[in-house]
Amino acid sequence: MRRALLLILWGSTMLVGGISCDGAPGKPDEAERYQRPSAIMDFETLYGTRCSGCHGAEGRAGPARPLADPLYLELVNSKRVTLIVAEGIAGTTMPAFAKSLGGSLTEEQIDVLVEAMFSKWGDPKSKSIQSLPPYSEVDSQALGYSAGNPARGATAYGQFCGDCHGADGKGGVAGSVTDRSFLKLVSDQMLRTSVIAGRPDLGMPDWRMRSRERAMTPQEISDVVAWLAAQRPQVPRVDVADAAEGAIRGTRP
């Protein structure tokens, strides 16, 4: 009711007052209008307005991976989440939220959001999972595992994934994981995260592959991701830095 009244007042001051509507009753204070979003420090509002559309209303069952998942939070850690939220993930629909990168959240808001995600959805008990595989391919290689190998990955795929996603990855009881437009939209890390943490909200098991003889090894995880990544259509693209250098050297128009 008050909101409606304010809207009407605002509309009429725009109509009547035009530019010189200073001091008109109900005139929105410009400073307040632009300050307000950055003053929000409440987790429910921040998560609900910035994340839930993709990561699901309660942090689950959205198109993008669940964040209300203690295993995932343990795998990724809060420093990394802060960085991901600030910088986004290039080449995917995960946006950069840091103001310095054109996003809509202040550093303080990102901190509030990430801290609350961990206190609300994390589980200190999950720290007992000793055998969590390395989060990234870089971490994995730093631990001495070799780079993911697509040929070995095909074998791991057959052993761990084919009965749900189809022998060739084109879908079975679960959807296709080799669909070209799917692979074009996601990063290798997204594939890796899915293999390690699963999609508990959708029935995809984590790397321990419940009901199987054994869990996947870190090497098998890297390999299966390399196999999936190898199915991604190779879009010819011009590297911007290369192009600029070429132009300087005169090797490119």
Ligand code: HEC
């Ligand atoms: C018990 C069945 C099952 C097994 C085994 C399984 N998945 Fe899944 N997977 C699912 C389901 C269910 C989903 C949810 C989406 C769907 O229905 O396709 C899913 C989703 C995915 C996704 C998309 C995740 C997302 O967030 O959209 C990827 C990638 C994936 N699986 C890869 C794999 C790989 C690689 C393996 C083997 C290491 C594997 N899956 C093993 C059932 C399974």
Ligand code: HEC
């Ligand atoms: C427009 C959709 C969209 C919005 C909005 C969005 N995300 Fe994402 N997010 C994604 C997608 C898609 C990915 C997976 C990107 C990839 O790596 O392929 C992702 C990835 C992530 C990851 C990394 C997952 C991993 O693999 O470790 C985190 C953490 C994350 N999002 C948190 C957030 C938070 C917190 C918010 C709100 C501030 C948010 N996202 C808003 C779509 C979105």
